[in-house]
Amino acid sequence: MARKRKGRDISGILVIDKPSGMTSNGVLQKVKWLYQAQKAGHTGALDPIATGVLPICLGEATKFSQRLLDSDKRYVTRVQLGEARDTGDIEGEVVESATIPSLTAPMIEAVLEQFRGEITQVPPMYSALKHEGRKLYELAREGIEFDIKSKARQVSILNLTLVDFGDDYLELDVTCTKGTYIRSLSEDVAKALGTLGYVAVLRRLAAGPYKQEMMITLEQLQALKPEGSEDYAAMDDRLLPTYTALESVPIIQVSLDQARDLQFGRSIRALDAGDKPLPQVQLRLSHDQQDYLVGLGEMDATGHIALKRLVKVPQLTALFDS
Numbered sequence: 522m523a524r525k526r527k528g529r530d531i532s533g534i535l536v537i538d539k540p541s542g543m544t545s546n547g548v549l550q551k552v553k554w555l556y557q558a559q560k561a562g563h564t565g566a567l568d569p570i571a572t573g574v575l576p577i578c579l580g581e582a583t584k585f586s587q588r589l590l591d592s593d594k595r596y597v598t599r600v601q602l603g604e605a606r607d608t609g610d611i612e613g614e615v616v617e618s619a620t621i622p623s624l625t626a627p628m629i630e631a632v633l634e635q636f637r638g639e640i641t642q643v644p645p646m647y648s649a650l651k652h653e654g655r656k657l658y659e660l661a662r663e664g665i666e667f668d669i670k671s672k673a674r675q676v677s678i679l680n681l682t683l684v685d686f687g688d689d690y691l692e693l694d695v696t697c698t699k700g701t702y703i704r705s706l707s708e709d710v711a712k713a714l715g716t717l718g719y720v721a722v723l724r725r726l727a728a729g730p731y732k733q734e735m736m737i738t739l740e741q742l743q744a745l746k747p748e749g750s751e752d753y754a755a756m757d758d759r760l761l762p763t764y765t766a767l768e769s770v771p772i773i774q775v776s777l778d779q780a781r782d783l784q785f786g787r788s789i790r791a792l793d794a795g796d797k798p799l800p801q802v803q804l805r806l807s808h809d810q811q812d813y814l815v816g817l818g819e820m821d822a823t824g825h826i827a828l829k830r831l832v833k834v835p836q837l838t839a840l841f842d843s
Contacts, residue, residue, distance in 0.1 A: 528559040529753070530835055532580030533760025538736040539567055539575040539725075551739055552577045555746070556756060564589035564728060565699075570610055573725035574733055578766075581814075581832045585766040591699050592729030593679060599722035600691040600707040602714070609704030610720040619717040621689055629691065632713045633681050642705050643673045676701040690721070730768040735761070763832060764803060764814040772803045773818070773826065780806045780815045780837065788827045791820070798822045801829075806837070813837065 539548050545566035553561035562583040564576045573596075578586050603621045606613030622628075680696035691710070695703060704720050711718025726733045737759055745755040779789045783804060799820040806813045817830040 528553075528557045530580060531556055531558050531753075531757065531760070532582050532763055532832075533757075534582050534731070534763065534765060535577045535579065535742075535760055536731045536735040536737065537575045537577055537742075538733075538738045539572055540739065541570055541572050544569055545575060548575055548739065549577055552742070553579075555742060556753065562586045564592075567725060568610065568704075568723065570612055570720070571723040571725060574728045574731055574736060575725070576728055576731045579760065580763075581834075582763040582766060584830055584832065585763065589729050589731075589766055593696060593698055593727075594701070594725060594729075595680075595694070595696045595727035596703055597684065597692065597694050597722075597724050597726060598703050598707060598720055600693065600711060600718045601721040602689045602691065602711055602716050602718045604719060605708065605717040606719040608719075609702075609708055610723070613719065617717055621716045622714065624686055624688070624714070626683065626686070629683050629686060629714070632710060633683060633693075635713060636706065636710060637678050637681050639675055639677050641673050642676050642702060642709075644702050644705060674700055678706070691718075694726075696727075730765055731761075762812070762814065764805065764812070767803050767814070767817070770801050770803045770817070771799055772805055773820070775804050775806050775815060777806065777808060777837075780804075780813075780834075783816055783818070783828045784831065784833075786828065788825050790823070790825050802826060804828070806834075808837070811836070 535552060537548055537552060539545065545563050549561055549563045552558075556579060558579045560580055560583055562578050564578065564586050567573070567575055576589055578589070601611070603619060604615050605617040605619075607616050677698040678695065678701070679698065680694065682694040683691065684694050685692040693707075693710075695706065703723055707718055707720050742756065742759065745759065746753060773791050775783065775789065775791065779791070782789050802818050802820050804815045804818050804826065806815050813834045813836070814832050815834065816828050816832050818826040818828050820826045
């Protein structure tokens with residue numbers, strides 16, 4: 522018999538404004554503790570120096586963490602010019618210095634154009650990628666050398682805009698695909714300008730469908746439930762529905778009977794034969810003025826939908842059993 526999880530059976534997504542100096546896992550554990558949630562997960566770590574959008578998934582929403590990890594991201598970064606640091610950011614040690622050319626907007630724009638679209642990027646040595654089972658930052662700290670270029674990957678820079686610049690810095694707005702390292706991009710841009718550079722400031726403005734205007738700080742979240750209180754209502758109201766993680770997935774509305782069938786692993790027929798098959802569909806139930814995500818399914822050419830990922834909805838258990 523499976524052991525019952527401790528904590529509250531609460532599901533949803535919270536968009537935290539991650540503070541600088543705190544790890545993403547530290548934020549995750551804080552949120553899980555504040556909600557007393559049974560289960561929680563984040564959607565891809567931000568560097569400790571980074572701030573901004575960090576979606577935290579609670580309960581059933583953790584089933585879609587990987588989807589959010591694979592989503593596009595948007596950042597603003599300040600690239601400090603004239604120095605290279607071993608970590609690629611302000612926390613590292615200076616390893617080399619260089620003169621900075623006289624910068625102009627057309628000159629910078631010409632360089633940025635080289636990095637738009639699909640590019641080959643070598644990740645920073647101080648990263649969580651693995652080599653022969655060990656994380657690169659562990660090897661770097663031990664002084665173990667290998668050909669980091671063997672870890673080069675293809676990424677796409679969907680948008681790269683110059684926000685501001687001065688004699689020794691650039692401020693860039695970057696939208697990119699998963700796996701892009703802003704530290705590597707910043708170093709490469711600096712080199713293309715004829716100097717060196719590192720990330721001095723990094724803030725994430727968006728991760729998939731989650732934007733900066735949705736954020737709440739840890740301090741604001743904690744203030745919603747005074748110490749010693751057991752009233753979680755104000756905190757729970759800040760949770761976004763699990764289905765917000767599936768923004769681009771077509772929606773199929775199901776009936777209560779169909780939702781019950783899906784919960785028992787039975788396929789349902791939602792559309793007429795001949796409708797175009799869909800590799801992914803959201804299965805949603807509207808009941809008592811609430812919209813519930815029942816699962817993620819796959820529709821064949823006959824309109825039959827097979828459940829691929831079940832989302833348990835505690836509020837509907839009594840209705841299914843009646």
